[in-house]
Amino acid sequence: MKIAVLNGSPKGEISVTVQYIKLIQKKFPQHELKLINVAHDIIKIEKDDGLFKSIIEEVRQSDGVIWAFPLYVFLVCSQYKRFIELIAERGAQKEFAGKYATALSTSVHFFDNTAQNYMHGICDDLDMRYIEPFSADMDDIMIDNLRRLLLKWADNFFIAVEKRTPTMKLNAPIVYKKFTYQPGKGSGKIETKGMKIRVLADITGEKSNLAKMVQRFKESFKSDIQVIRTSDVKMRGGCLGCMQCAFDNICVYQGKDGFVDYFNAGRDADIIIFAAEIVDRFFSSRLKMFWDRSFFNGHIPTAVDKQMGFIISGPLSQVANLQEIINAMPQISGGNLAGVITDECADSGQIDKLIEGFAAKCIDNAEHTYMLPRTFLGVGGHKIFRDQIWARLSFPFTADYRYYEAHGLFDFPQQDTRYLEFSKQMIEMIKDPKMKEMVRKMMKTEMLKGYAKIVETK
Numbered sequence: 001m002k003i004a005v006l007n008g009s010p011k012g013e014i015s016v017t018v019q020y021i022k023l024i025q026k027k028f029p030q031h032e033l034k035l036i037n038v039a040h041d042i043i044k045i046e047k048d049d050g051l052f053k054s055i056i057e058e059v060r061q062s063d064g065v066i067w068a069f070p071l072y073v074f075l076v077c078s079q080y081k082r083f084i085e086l087i088a089e090r091g092a093q094k095e096f097a098g099k100y101a102t103a104l105s106t107s108v109h110f111f112d113n114t115a116q117n118y119m120h121g122i123c124d125d126l127d128m129r130y131i132e133p134f135s136a137d138m139d140d141i142m143i144d145n146l147r148r149l150l151l152k153w154a155d156n157f158f159i160a161v162e163k164r165t166p167t168m169k170l171n172a173p174i175v176y177k178k179f180t181y182q183p184g185k186g187s188g189k190i191e192t193k194g195m196k197i198r199v200l201a202d203i204t205g206e207k208s209n210l211a212k213m214v215q216r217f218k219e220s221f222k223s224d225i226q227v228i229r230t231s232d233v234k235m236r237g238g239c240l241g242c243m244q245c246a247f248d249n250i251c252v253y254q255g256k257d258g259f260v261d262y263f264n265a266g267r268d269a270d271i272i273i274f275a276a277e278i279v280d281r282f283f284s285s286r287l288k289m290f291w292d293r294s295f296f297n298g299h300i301p302t303a304v305d306k307q308m309g310f311i312i313s314g315p316l317s318q319v320a321n322l323q324e325i326i327n328a329m330p331q332i333s334g335g336n337l338a339g340v341i342t343d344e345c346a347d348s349g350q351i352d353k354l355i356e357g358f359a360a361k362c363i364d365n366a367e368h369t370y371m372l373p374r375t376f377l378g379v380g381g382h383k384i385f386r387d388q389i390w391a392r393l394s395f396p397f398t399a400d401y402r403y404y405e406a407h408g409l410f411d412f413p414q415q416d417t418r419y420l421e422f423s424k425q426m427i428e429m430i431k432d433p434k435m436k437e438m439v440r441k442m443m444k445t446e447m448l449k450g451y452a453k454i455v456e457t458k
């Protein structure tokens with residue numbers, strides 16, 4: 001069988017993910033795995049339609065497709081996403097339809113679920129026959145049992161293609177409403193109270209709903225706020241994954257394009273707003289490039305105590321995976337999600353009210369440093385980063401290590417001496433069966449004591 005492997009690593013073949021593919025190829029020589037470096041070559045592919053068509057021809061001739069990619073900031077890298085956009089823009093979907101597909105990602109499991117969900121959605125949209133993916137930790141290949149599982153997964157995929165195993169879709173097609181937003185006049189009433197507001201707006205058309213929503217947001221305030229268009233920031237390309245930034249947070253593009261200056265100029269913003277249209281099951285690859293390029297900061301949270309928000313044009317309610325990403329983004333950056341508004345209600349008056357309410361909330365939240373408690377997304381995410389930076393990533397990410405150490409982010413439970421000491425005493429105590437019985441009976445009331453004291457005294 002012939003399998004087209006669409007390589008999503010910007011590093012081309014000098015890639016961890018590609019080693020997984022090479023091992024599979026070695027163990028299954030009866031199948032031909034044709035590796036195509038779509039992320040690495042994206043600039044050429046975009047410019048040269050002949051090259052794009054030759055890749056699509058490889059897909060057409062294949063029996064199945066493996067989407068093989070490293071995880072980049074909740075998703076695939078911007079270059080890979082651009083390739084996915086090109087499939088739709090250049091009408092190549094029909095060559096994917098009906099083909100068997102699966103996904104192989106490598107990562108440290110930080111939001112690998114959202115990246116995998118995204119690829120599943122894309123395969124469903126392309127009408128492909130999706131077979132269960134494999135989300136490897138980047139080092140799984142070194143471990144005998146995990147390597148065995150990888151090969152078993154690959155074999156399962158080949159068998160599914162050969163036997164034409166029945167598949168089903170998990171994602172309903174996204175339906176767009178036709179609606180033109182007609183903004184009312186902005187109140188110009190909301191005081192910014194000295195808060196700096198910065199909007200990064202991924203606007204593609206002056207008459208788009210998004211452009212008008214951003215303008216309406218701007219006009220809600222008494223004083224001017226900063227709106228930067230993604231098209232105004234000169235960028236030579238997406239993150240290269242070269243990790244040259246890991247020691248001192250200096251990007252290889254620094255001084256060569258406008259991204260780092262753009263990023264650094266916004267560090268003092270109190271409120272950060274992303275304004276974007278939904279493109280397939282995420283935002284545009286252009287906005288994704290901004291998020292990937294922010295990785296020059298490594299794993300250091302860059303929005304500590306800031307308010308963040310989203311102004312979105314498009315059917316967000318139909319993309320639960322994107323909602324999860326939106327919820328997670330502020331939490332892992334150290335900020336708070338002040339709100340999300342969309343044009344989905346298709347009612348201009350209502351959108352005006354939503355925008356005005358959102359603008360006021362951003363200021364009120366910022367004024368009170370209002371931070372909602374982090375959920376599993378933020379709490380779990382922190383623990384993954386903490387563990388990685390403590391050991392495996394402590395080199396080369398030395399800048400991260402210094403930051404985590406200086407800011408008390410190595411908050412391992414081993415350091416929680418108060419609870420450790422208490423538990424030790426109690427475990428000792430319940431060795432006596434009588435005490436054990438007594439403690440068992442007192443469990444509910446004793447557990448509440450500390451809480452009740454707070455209610456009484458505070």
Ligand SMILES: Cc1cc2nc3c(=O)[nH]c(=O)nc-3n(C[C@H](O)[C@H](O)[C@H](O)COP(=O)(O)O)c2cc1C
Nearest residue numbers: 009015016017070071072073106107108109110138
């Ligand atoms: C810009 C960038 C962003 C990344 N984002 C994530 C992430 O969000 N979650 C994760 O688990 N790993 C992330 N990683 C780690 C890579 O996914 C991982 O190292 C992968 O194995 C690299 O594969 P490759 O060598 O094939 O490119 C990121 C790496 C880079 C360079």
